[in-house]
Amino acid sequence: MSLNIWHPFTQHGLGEPIPEIARAEGAALYQADGTKIIDAISSWWVQTHGHCHPTIIAAIQEQSAKLDQIIFAGWTHEPARELAEGLSDFLPKSLAHIFFSDSGSTAVEVALKMALGYWHNRGDARQKILVMEHSYHGDTIGAMSVGARGVFNQAYAPLLFDVGTIAFPEAGAEQATLDQLEAFCRDSDSPPAALIVEPLILGAGGMKIYSPAILAQMASICRAYDVLFIADEVMTGWGRTGSVFACEQADVEPDILCMAKGLTGGVIPLAVTAAKDAIYQSHLSEDRARMFFHSSSFTANPIACAAANANLGIWREEPVQQRINGIIASHREFSNELKRKPNISGLRQCGTILAFEIDDGAGDYMSDLYMSDLGPLLLGFFRDHNILLRPLGNTVYLMPPYCISRGDLNTVYAVIEEAIDHFRGC
Known part of the structure; x- marks a missing residue:
């Protein structure tokens, strides 16, 4: 008997088609028969410079022939050292300590353990984690615990730990969110250990956007009350x-x-959790019981580190910011066209991310969002038009790789407009 593949976030009982991709280049995916599919969501938000970027592929090929894997507990290698040094060009100098892992969810688990370990090793019994409403930080137990509760994790509720939740800072209600955060922080009976947020935009929660000013004020409140501030830049990072x-x-x-x-240009899994010196120092001791107890078999895999180093080189040597700015400008132009559509709402943009809702009577909340009947219809419509878009329920969003051509963007825009018209009144 042959084994069957169980795909993530896929209800196989619906019998929806699962296309097979044979190769990829730039912003395009190709099926075996040559059919081109435009990747408008960077293959689940990971691709930055495009598929099979020659610089990254060459780095992977070269490294795989020299050193493929080595335990990172008590051993090291040159690609990891180069990456740690290179990241200092992109991160604040205060984030002086780099811990490697292998996925965004794992990076969040590491951050939570660092925060709790920090307070434990200081002899302070702070254990409460604060989170933002509608947030998403991954699908492992700790990451689910600090994310929104809904249909996608209700079966695992007995495993999830309790958190303190602040409201999403909706326009006009930002002060209420800040007041709520401050109330949590000044609770002397149960002072929080940390606040974790997705800065500026909540991805899986429906591409909900808030301002840099609110982000700054949240960080300031945490600083005033000595609460650790964790930024989950897994999706928002790298442009x-x-x-x-x-x-x-x-x-x-x-x-x-x-x-x-x-981090690797979206080519191969690798994650980093960067921490300030105080976090590191709280675990530094001659007592082995105070060490940071976390690892995985492929921590700082040399091939993945080589890919990340190539990514940093692309950021230094190619006009990446210019490409990003081009997408931002194109989205703004397209937004002006979308404003004329009567059946969309919530049109918004954050950098290269453009999002809106096609009105279908679905609620705003994440549990309703993911169960919108319009979601599978939109997914099928885009698939049939050779566009890789994966709506969050009735929320349509764009997040293309930075190399996408204006021609391909225009094709995507045209298909989106066709979808809006097609589903009017649904």
């Missing part, structure tokens, strides 16, 4: 919001920053 990291736009230096996805 998605218009700057290399979203926190830059708020002039915020988090205590801990998580990155993955675009």
Whole structure:
């Protein structure tokens, strides 16, 4: 009997087609028969410079012939050292310690353990984690615990730990969110250990956007009450919001920053959790019981580190910011066209990310969002038109690789407009 593949976030009982991709280049995916599919969401938000970028592929090929894998507990290698040094050109100097892992979810788990370990090793019994409503930080247990609760994790509720939740800072209600955060922080009976946020835009929660000013004020409140501030830049990092990291736009230096996805240009899994010196020092001791107890078999895999080093080289040597700015401008032009459509709402943009809702009566909340009947219809429509878009329920969003041509963008825009017209009244 042959084994069957169980795909993520796929209800196989619906019998929906699962296309097979044979190769990829730039912003294009190709099926075996040569059919071109435009990748308009960077293959789940990971691709930054495009598929099979020659610089990254060459680095992977060269490294795989020299050193493919080595335990990173008590051993090291040159690609990891080069990457740690290279990241200093992109991160605030205060984030002086780099911990490697292998996915965004794992990077968040590492951050949470660092935060709790920091307070534990200082002899302070702080255990409460604060989160933002509608947030998403991954699908492992800790990451699910600090994300929104809904249909996608209700079966695992007994495993999830309790958190303190602040409201999403909706326009006009931002002060209420800030007041709520401050109330949590000044609770002397149960002071929080950390606040974790997706800076500027909540991805899987429906591409919900808030301002750099609010991000800065949240960080300031945490600093005033000695609460650690964790920035989950797994999706927002590496240019998605218009700057290399979203926190830059708020002039915020988090205590801990998580990155993955675009770290290797989206080619191979690798993650980093960067921490301030105080976090590291709290674990530094001659007592082995105070060490940071976390690892995975492929921590700092040399091939993945080589890919990340090539990514840093692309950022230094190619006009990446110019490409990002071009996408931002194109989205703004397209937004002016979308404003004329009667059946869309919530049109918004954050850097290279453009999002809106096709009105279908679905609710705003994440549990309703993911169960929107319009979602599978939109997914099928885009698939049939050879566009890779994966709506979040009735929320349509664009997040293309930076190499996408204006011609391909225009094709995507045209198909989106066709979809809006097609589903009018649904």
